[in-house]
């Protein structure tokens with residue numbers, strides 16, 4: 001599914017970019033050009049960042065009993 005229509009960047013490319021270390025919309029844009037045009041896809045890129053990183057972010061939380 002295309003996330004960024006301006007640069008024809010799909011969700012798979014963005015997830016791959018996140019897996020390689022991108023942590024912000026700007027870093028995704030630097031790596032893929034997604035979001036560097038009209039900007040209307042920023043919210044979708046941010047959602048992919050949150051959805052992709054959430055499990056690892058939860059794993060880093062301290063465990064309390």
Ligand code: FES
Nearest residue numbers: 004006037038039
């Ligand atoms: S749709 Fe992504 S920059 Fe325009």
